[in-house]
Amino acid sequence: LTSSTPYTALPAVLLLGPSGAGKTALLTLFERGPLTPPSTSEKTTSEPATAAQTHTSLTPASVELAVSSDSSGSSFRDDLDSTGATAKKFLLIDTPGHAKLRGAAISRLADSKYSLNPSTTSRSTVTDGTKLKAIVFVVDAAGLSDGDTSYDTSLPSTASFLYDVLLTLQKRATKAKGSKAPPTVPVLIAANKLDLFTALPAALVKSNLEAELGRIRKTRSKGLLDSGVGADDDLAGGEESDEWLGEYGSDKFSFKQMMEFDIEVDVIGGNVTGDGPGADKWWRWIADKV
Ligand code: GTP
Numbered sequence: 001l002t003s004s005t006p007y008t009a010l011p012a013v014l015l016l017g018p019s020g021a022g023k024t025a026l027l028t029l030f031e032r033g034p035l036t037p038p039s040t041s042e043k044t045t046s047e048p049a050t051a052a053q054t055h056t057s058l059t060p061a062s063v064e065l066a067v068s069s070d071s072s073g074s075s076f077r078d079d080l081d082s083t084g085a086t087a088k089k090f091l092l093i094d095t096p097g098h099a100k101l102r103g104a105a106i107s108r109l110a111d112s113k114y115s116l117n118p119s120t121t122s123r124s125t126v127t128d129g130t131k132l133k134a135i136v137f138v139v140d141a142a143g144l145s146d147g148d149t150s151y152d153t154s155l156p157s158t159a160s161f162l163y164d165v166l167l168t169l170q171k172r173a174t175k176a177k178g179s180k181a182p183p184t185v186p187v188l189i190a191a192n193k194l195d196l197f198t199a200l201p202a203a204l205v206k207s208n209l210e211a212e213l214g215r216i217r218k219t220r221s222k223g224l225l226d227s228g229v230g231a232d233d234d235l236a237g238g239e240e241s242d243e244w245l246g247e248y249g250s251d252k253f254s255f256k257q258m259m260e261f262d263i264e265v266d267v268i269g270g271n272v273t274g275d276g277p278g279a280d281k282w283w284r285w286i287a288d289k290v
């Protein structure tokens with residue numbers, strides 16, 4: 001299906017997010033098609049694709065995928081070869097979410113071109129010219145209840161990871177202002193595992209993350225605002241504001257504030273396994289960005 005032609009400078013989409021969120025499961029789903037065949041299909045002797053057989057990732061891996069260039073109706077299930085559609089190829093890059101391994105992925109975001117050591121990628125070619133087009137930040141919607149009401153939540157750790165990602169993108173955008181700015185990178189927060197009845201709807205995932213990001217921002221800037229430096233002071237653009245995520249001095253954080261840096265953040269719910277809205281909306285979002 002994928003040829004071994006050494007494509008250079010394919011656009012890349014990066015999968016980020018905490019361990020266990022479903023990044024590898026999603027990559028496998030996009031690569032192989034749906035996990036369970038539709039119930040209406042005739043029985044076949046072939047094995048169903050096992051998208052959920054994942055294990056904690058230790059190294060980045062990438063797969064080459066293609067979207068139909070008229071993205072509106074396309075699905076990752078479509079066989080573009082048979083429809084004869086013109087396909088746009090891109091790399092989907094998986095990363096390990098473990099706290100001790102994610103730093104490498106974040107630090108590479110600081111560069112306008114995302115480069116990956118080819119020796120660590122098993123299945124496809126990532127070159128120095130590879131352009132990062134979008135980030136899909138996968139979260140487990142079943143584990144993001146508000147920390148005040150639940151001790152069993154990954155909200156603080158997930159939000160802290162997301163904070164680092166967004167702040168890195170923000171710094172990158174700020175640094176580039178004026179000069180030849182690298183294109184900004186949009187972020188999709190994929191609220192995964194909506195098949196689970198304990199999962200929060202996407203709107204709640206969004207507001208919980210925004211609230212937690214606001215708390216983190218407050219904590220990390222302690223001493224900065226306390227010293228009397230506020231939005232009214234003419235210090236925006238100074239060193240301190242570089243570390244502040246979103247609208248400087250604002251009380252509450254919202255993803256909309258990232259638009260100040262031309263960084264679009266969308267939160268869309270879905271699931272890789274089980275019954276639910278599936279992954280089509282995520283695929284269409286990606287198709288729109290590459
Ligand atoms: P790391 O590689 O450790 O960073 O984790 P990951 O984000 O790659 O997670 P992975 O894809 O390995 O998925 C972790 C577990 O979540 C697996 O057991 C998956 O089967 C499960 N999982 C993934 N997506 C879904 C989903 O939509 N619903 C449910 N119920 N489980 C899912």
Ligand code: MG
Pocket residue numbers: 023024025054055056057094095096097
């Ligand atoms: Mg993984």
